[in-house]
Amino acid sequence: xxxxxxxDHPLEPYTAKRDFKITSxxxxxxxxxxxxxxxxxxxxxxxxxxxxxxxxxDGVLWSWAVPKGPSLDPKEKRLxxxxxxxxxxxxxxxxxxxxxxxxxxxxxxxxRGTWEPVGDAREGMEKGKIVFQLHGEKLAGLWELVRxxxxxxxQDPWLLFKKHDAWERARADYDVVxxxxxxxxxxxxxxxxxxxxxxxATAAGPTPVATRARHELAGAVKAxxxxxxxxxxxxxxxxxxxxGEWLYEIKFDGYRLMARIERGKVRFITRxxxxxxxxxxxxxxEVESLGVTSGWLDGEVVVLDRQGVPSFNALQNAFDAQGTxxxxxxxxxxxxxxxxxxxxxxxxxxxxxxxxxxDAKGTPRVRFSxxxxxxxxxxxxxxxxxxxxxxxxxxxxxxxxxxxTETWLxxxxxxxxxxxxxxxxxxxxxxxxxxGLLLGYHEGGKLSYAGNVGTGWNAKSGAELHRKLVKIxxxxxxxxxxxxxxxxxxRRRAGGERWVTPTLxxxxxxxxxxxxxxxxxxxxxxxxxxxxxxxxxxxRATAPAQxxxxxxxxxxxxxxxxxxxxxxxxxxxxxxxxxxxxDLVRYYESIAERMLPHLQGRPVSLVRAPSGITGExxxxxxxxxxxxxxxxxxxxxxxxxHAALLEVxxxxxxxxxxxxxxxxxxxxxxxxxxxxxxxxxxFDLDPGEGVAWEVVQEAALLTHTLLTELALDAWLKTSGxxxxxxxxxxxxxxxxxxxxxxxxxxxxxxxxxIPSRFVAKSGGNNRVGKIFVDYLRNGHGQTTAVxxxxxxxxxxxxxxxxxxxxxxGLKSGAQWTIATAREYLSFQKTDPWExxxxxxxxxxxxxxxxxx
Numbered sequence: 001x002x003x004x005x006x007x008d009h010p011l012e013p014y015t016a017k018r019d020f021k022i023t024s025x026x027x028x029x030x031x032x033x034x035x036x037x038x039x040x041x042x043x044x045x046x047x048x049x050x051x052x053x054x055x056x057x058d059g060v061l062w063s064w065a066v067p068k069g070p071s072l073d074p075k076e077k078r079l080x081x082x083x084x085x086x087x088x089x090x091x092x093x094x095x096x097x098x099x100x101x102x103x104x105x106x107x108x109x110x111x112r113g114t115w116e117p118v119g120d121a122r123e124g125m126e127k128g129k130i131v132f133q134l135h136g137e138k139l140a141g142l143w144e145l146v147r148x149x150x151x152x153x154x155q156d157p158w159l160l161f162k163k164h165d166a167w168e169r170a171r172a173d174y175d176v177v178x179x180x181x182x183x184x185x186x187x188x189x190x191x192x193x194x195x196x197x198x199x200x201a202t203a204a205g206p207t208p209v210a211t212r213a214r215h216e217l218a219g220a221v222k223a224x225x226x227x228x229x230x231x232x233x234x235x236x237x238x239x240x241x242x243x244g245e246w247l248y249e250i251k252f253d254g255y256r257l258m259a260r261i262e263r264g265k266v267r268f269i270t271r272x273x274x275x276x277x278x279x280x281x282x283x284x285x286e287v288e289s290l291g292v293t294s295g296w297l298d299g300e301v302v303v304l305d306r307q308g309v310p311s312f313n314a315l316q317n318a319f320d321a322q323g324t325x326x327x328x329x330x331x332x333x334x335x336x337x338x339x340x341x342x343x344x345x346x347x348x349x350x351x352x353x354x355x356x357x358x359d360a361k362g363t364p365r366v367r368f369s370x371x372x373x374x375x376x377x378x379x380x381x382x383x384x385x386x387x388x389x390x391x392x393x394x395x396x397x398x399x400x401x402x403x404x405t406e407t408w409l410x411x412x413x414x415x416x417x418x419x420x421x422x423x424x425x426x427x428x429x430x431x432x433x434x435x436g437l438l439l440g441y442h443e444g445g446k447l448s449y450a451g452n453v454g455t456g457w458n459a460k461s462g463a464e465l466h467r468k469l470v471k472i473x474x475x476x477x478x479x480x481x482x483x484x485x486x487x488x489x490x491r492r493r494a495g496g497e498r499w500v501t502p503t504l505x506x507x508x509x510x511x512x513x514x515x516x517x518x519x520x521x522x523x524x525x526x527x528x529x530x531x532x533x534x535x536x537x538x539x540r541a542t543a544p545a546q547x548x549x550x551x552x553x554x555x556x557x558x559x560x561x562x563x564x565x566x567x568x569x570x571x572x573x574x575x576x577x578x579x580x581x582x583d584l585v586r587y588y589e590s591i592a593e594r595m596l597p598h599l600q601g602r603p604v605s606l607v608r609a610p611s612g613i614t615g616e617x618x619x620x621x622x623x624x625x626x627x628x629x630x631x632x633x634x635x636x637x638x639x640x641x642h643a644a645l646l647e648v649x650x651x652x653x654x655x656x657x658x659x660x661x662x663x664x665x666x667x668x669x670x671x672x673x674x675x676x677x678x679x680x681x682x683f684d685l686d687p688g689e690g691v692a693w694e695v696v697q698e699a700a701l702l703t704h705t706l707l708t709e710l711a712l713d714a715w716l717k718t719s720g721x722x723x724x725x726x727x728x729x730x731x732x733x734x735x736x737x738x739x740x741x742x743x744x745x746x747x748x749x750x751x752x753x754i755p756s757r758f759v760a761k762s763g764g765n766n767r768v769g770k771i772f773v774d775y776l777r778n779g780h781g782q783t784t785a786v787x788x789x790x791x792x793x794x795x796x797x798x799x800x801x802x803x804x805x806x807x808x809g810l811k812s813g814a815q816w817t818i819a820t821a822r823e824y825l826s827f828q829k830t831d832p833w834e835x836x837x838x839x840x841x842x843x844x845x846x847x848x849x850x851x852x
Contacts, residue, residue, distance in 0.1 A: 006043065010060050013084035015100040024095055030059040031088035039115040039134060040091035041070065043183075045827055046105035051177075053080060053160060054131070055115055060085040062125065066160055069110075070139060073171035074162045075247075075348065077372060080145060082156035094185055108183035111138040113191065118142070133165070137189040138180050141167030144359075148370070149308045149386070159370065164356060172569065178586050181826040217353065219344035219399075225336060229296050230402035231258055231271055232333070234392060236417075236539045237409040240376040245396040247348070247371040248379040251389045251410060252330055253310040255530045259287050259329075263294045263675045270530040280324055283365060287329065290361045294338055297354070299331035299369065316526045331358065332369035335400040345669040347407075348396040376411065384413035408501035415519070417539045418510040418528055419450055422479055423499045424469050433462040434469065437506060437524065438497060441538045446480035448517065450538070453508050456524025465527075472501040483517070503533050564655050573612040573663070576794040579819060579848055584790065585658040587818035590596070592651035594825070595788040597837070599654070601671040603634060603645040605783045606657060607664035613792045620662075621645065629656040638675045639781070647672065666783035669739070670732065677732035678739045681843075682784050683747070684774035685723040688759075688767030697807055699757055699771045700724045704804060706750060710846035715836050716806075719813045720791035720799040723771075725784065729839040736780040742843050743775035745850050787833075792819050800824075803832035 020027050040061070044051040048711035051069040054057065054061035065081035067733050113136030117124065124130035128147030134140055142163040149157050161166050166569060169176075171463065180189075191193065223377045258269045266284040268276040275286050280301070286295070302310040302838045303318050303326050318326050334354045335343045342350050351371070358368040372379050376393055383391050390412035398407035417441035427435035436454040440447045445578050457465060505528045511521035569582035588595070606620040622643035623633055630653030633644040648665065657665070669678035683703055687696050700716065703726050707714045730739070744760075750773060751760035759770045768773070777784045791797045797814025798821040816824055 008083040010058075011087055014086055017084070019101065022098050025091040025093055025097065026087055028087050029089070031056075036114045037116070038088065038091055039111075039113055039136065040109060041066075041111040041136075041139070042093070042108040043069075043108045043181075043826065044103065044105060045107075045823070046097075046103050049823055050794070051110060052083075052084060052107075054091060054114055055121075055130075056088055056091070057121055057125075059088065061088055063091060064145070064158060064160065069177040070143075070160060070162070070165065071171050072139075072162050072169040072174065072176050074168050074352070076163050076171050077159045077161040077370060080160040082147075082158055092185075094183060095828050101320060108827060109185050110181075110183065111136045112184055113137060113139075124192060128158070134489075135191060135193060136185045138176055138192060139167075140192050141165045145371075163359065164352070168420045172582075172833055175586065178590055178822065181590060181822050183826065186829070217340075217342065217349055218341045219346070220342050221344065222339055223336075223341035225260075225262055225294050225296070225339075228269075228273070229258060229260070229335065232335075232401050232408055233404040234408035234410045235404055235406050236613045237393075237411055240380075240411075241393045241409055245348075247351075247396055248376060249369050249371050249392045249394070249411070250310075250383060250391050252300040252302050252369070253312040253389045253525075254300045254315050254330075255528075256328070257299060257301050257530075259297040259299070259331075261292050261297070264288060264291075264293050269768070272530055272532050272535070274530065276530075279319065280327065282325060283327060283329055286363045286366045289363065290357060290366065292338065292357070294336070295334060296336040297331050297334040298335060299329050301327050301329050302443055307386075310389075312525050328365045329632075330367050330369040333400060336470070343400040346397045346399070347394055350400070380411050389413060389416060399720075414509045415512060416507070416525070418505050418507050418531060418536050420502045420533045420536050421469070421500060421504045422445070422447065422449070422477060422502050423497050424466070425452075425496045425498065426466075427462060430459070430462075432466055434465045435457060435462075437465075439506065439508065439519070439522075440479055440483075440502065441536050442534065443538055446483070447478055447502060448483040448538075449479050450524065451518035451520075451524035453506075453510075453519075453524050455522075456508075468504065468527075469498070469500050472503060474499050474501055478502045505529070505531055505533050505536055564652065564659055566659050571576070571612070573609065574794060574796050575612070575614060577796065577819070579796055579817075581661070584663065584796070584818055585655060587790065587822065588658040589651070589655050590822045591788050591825075592654050595654065595665075595786070596648070596651065598787045599648040599665065599667060601649075601673065602640070602647065603668040603670075603672060603675075603783075604648050604786075605666040606646070606662045607666070607792055609663050609792050610660050610661045613663065613794070613796070617663075617792055619666075628653065628660050628662075630654075631657065634672050638672060645672075663790055663796075665786045665789045667786045668781070668783055669778060670736075671797050674732045676735055676780075678734070678736060678778065679730050679732045679740050681728045681730060681743050682777050683726040683728075683743065684719070684777050684784060685726065686767070686772045686774050687722055687769050688772065690769045691771060693810075693812055695757065696723060696813070697810065698772065700726060700807060702754065702757070703750065703773065706746060707846075710746075710849050711833075712841060712843075712846050713839055715801065715833050716804055717787055717799055717801040718797075718810065718815060719815050720785060720789065720797035721747050721793055723813045725799065727836075729836055729841065730838050731842050733842055737772060737780070739843065740775065740778040742850070743778045743849055745847075747773045747775045749850065766841065788821070801831075801833045806832070 011030060015028035018025060035474055038056040040054045044050055044052050051066045053064045053066050063083050064085050066078050066080045068078050096106050113134060116133040118131040118133065121130055130145045132143055134143055142165045144163055145158050145160050147158045175381050206615045213708040256271045260267045260269055266287045268280055268284060272277055288660050304312060305311040317328065318324055331354060334350050337353065355368050362368060380391050390410060393409040393411060395407040421437050422440040422821050423438035424434050425436040427433040436452045438452050439450040441450050507525040507528050509525055510519040514520060566582055566585050569580060571581045572578055573581050573584060607617055608620055609615060609617045623646060630650050632647040632649045634647055636644040638645060648657065669680050669682065670676065671679060685696060685699050702713055707728060712728050714726050719725050719729065748760045750758040757771060759767045759772050762772055762776065776782060785791060785799050786800055787801050789799050795814055796818045798816045798818060800816045800821060
């Protein structure tokens with residue numbers, strides 16, 4: 001990737017990708033450096049929705065594409081792909097990039113403001129770590145960008161994340177991308193620091209455990225530092241983790257190493273209990289520079305290759321050649337820290353403490369093992385593409401246990417484990433070199449044969465292996481005879497095999513196990529001296545049981561939307577998409593400003609689905625035993641013989657209803673102040689079985705044509721289900737009977753005129769292959785799904801107001817869902833229903849024309 005600091009003309013790549021005769025994007029021109037540095041985040045709907053994060057420096061905008069957008073939650077680390085520098089003038093660009101141009105699609109300015117680097121930004125860009133303060137209309141506080149792979153690849157991936165300070169917010173409580181989706185040019189907010197003053201954000205080091213133990217470090221116990229501590233081990237798994245709170249780290253190709261710190265001095269202890277401090281003196285000094293006086297830290301030592309990928313072979317070479325300065329230490333846990341036993345503290349909290357320590361005092365060789373927020377399958381696929389060994393999956397709420405557990409799982413790209421070398425063969429034509437290694441493992445008190453490996457070393461390392469093995473050669477194999485074919489190895493060298501005392505351990509990758517218990521397509525990775533041969537067993541993948549994974553059973557944290565507590569936020573309400581109750585509540589929160597004009601002053605019926613859309617659903621027209629906060633009861637006299645009707649008057653009532661499992665909102669055609677006189681007439685285009693979507697579009701157009709001939713303006717919206725709604729606003733002069741009679745007459749006219757398309761009778765059998773334009777929605781007490789309401793159907797479609805010009809481009813009546821509707825609206829510059837509210841029309845002339 002080209003770098004703004006290493007290129008004479010940093011905007012050349014930007015200019016080369018664009019034809020400025022076609023696109024309205026600003027031309028590439030370097031700006032003068034001002035007193036303050038600007039930043040901008042542009043929301044870009046091209047082939048897919050993403051966010052372009054840009055920081056001004058040296059007269060250009062350093063730029064990253066962030067697929068999921070920023071998060072105020074420090075636990076949410078968002079992928080940010082470094083792209084070409086943009087001109088500073090691009091920071092104000094909003095509009096449409098034409099088709100067949102680079103980045104074709106719509107662009108809005110999602111956030112803007114100024115930024116301040118913490119330290120040398122130019123050096124940070126070169127080294128791959130930029131820490132900075134943001135002062136924006138939506139984002140503020142301390143942030144970090146860190147490169148996760150070295151440059152030179154096809155892409156230059158980084159991570160963008162919020163650092164701990166007063167501006168952080170857990171995503172479960174607040175999602176800034178979903179809560180504030182619109183352009184700050186169209187809807188300026190002013191600086192968030194002025195709207196919501198907080199204590200100044202700082203880059204301070206970790207809060208002492210003693211202070212934090214009462215809060216997020218619940219479970220911390222003051223205790224003496226133990227002399228020994230066995231590491232927690234992971235279980236090999238061939239299936240993705242069960243549903244739950246998991247984090248994912250890279251599975252490092254190195255040696256597991258515990259750091260015991262007492263009075264500020266470090267000792268390195270291997271998994272087998274060996275002291276490696278003397279082998280890693282300089283690394284021990286770097287760990288001591290963290291300033292920890294007492295504790296146990298858990299991690300892995302590795303050597304990174306030129307692509308930034310851990311190399312086990314390079315690690316071995318570093319030890320063999322005494323080149324241990326190349327070894328890095330990636331820390332991922334802190335079971336003891338500064339006088340406290342943290343083993344019962346949830347993993348996520350232990351890692352926050354560790355990350356704060358390393359953010360403040362870490363070195364290029366002592367680093368934090370980052371975790372990734374995504375689904376397990378995607379993270380594993382990325383790891384395999386990068387030629388990594390695999391990933392680690394860990395329960396966020398898990399304690400630290402000195403045993404093999406199912407709260408830590410290994411997910412591997414290839415099968416890989418340690419084996420005991422039980423014998424070898426000579427290489428043909430090369431005396432003094434190994435041709436193959438014979439492997440075994442312990443199981444059931446026996447040493448079983450696992451097969452052989454014949455690749456993974458060169459002439460030099462093959463000769464070194466040969467010298468080591470000859471020194472421990474014996475006459476008879478130590479293998480259990482039952483695991484070997486009869487007569488195969490009756491005496492020494494019968495097949496060229498030479499036997500050794502089973503003390504050396506080899507790490508081997510392979511494709512699979514055969515039914516006979518042999519490994520196939522194996523490759524030698526190196527010798528291991530951090531594990532004793534007696535501890536080597538066959539790793540068997542398991543599918544972890546849900547019950548075992550939930551070590552500390554606890555209720556999910558309640559979420560809040562504003563002042564409203566959302567209970568059971570993670571409950572899936574649509575199994576076809578995985579959308580949750582919290583997704584629904586957040587959708588209604590984000591859409592309230594647009595939806596309320598369609599709800600206020602109008603009686604409403606609610607569709608509730610307490611156990612999700614696949615469970616029981618029921619209409620609610622009146623207040624029940626469990627009242628919905630903010631919901632207003634209308635005058636009971638409005639509908640004699642019935643209980644008081646309900647109204648949704650405020651955003652609080654709308655969101656409270658969603659919290660109370662309301663999925664759909666249906667409204668009357670009249671308002672409470674003029675309850676008997678409708679102010680609209682609705683034509684609900686309901687396609688029968690076998691009707692293609694193109695026919696539904698055509699029917700809407702024909703209905704619109706008829707209404708135009710009747711001198712009536714009409715507006716269009718999707719139903720959120722199978723059809724479309726055509727809405728005609730009225731001055732409230734006629735009663736329900738008259739308005740319903742007009743609607744019925746119009747539908748009958750369509751059915752008579754075009755009987756191949758329309759039918760005027762309800763019922764499924766009557767409309768097979770045709771469209772019933774439902775006029776019955778216009779009767780007294782009848783309701784229709786209101787604009788922007790979700791529908792309790794698979795996908796959770798949304799009833800979306802659109803323009804007549806949009807009709808031809810619609811794909812279905814449920815084109816937008818609660819997951820996509822608000823994002824779509826953030827790019828719309830005009831309201832297609834803006835003139836709806838100004839309409840003052842009656843049915844007098846239309847009735848006469850229809851009769852004529």
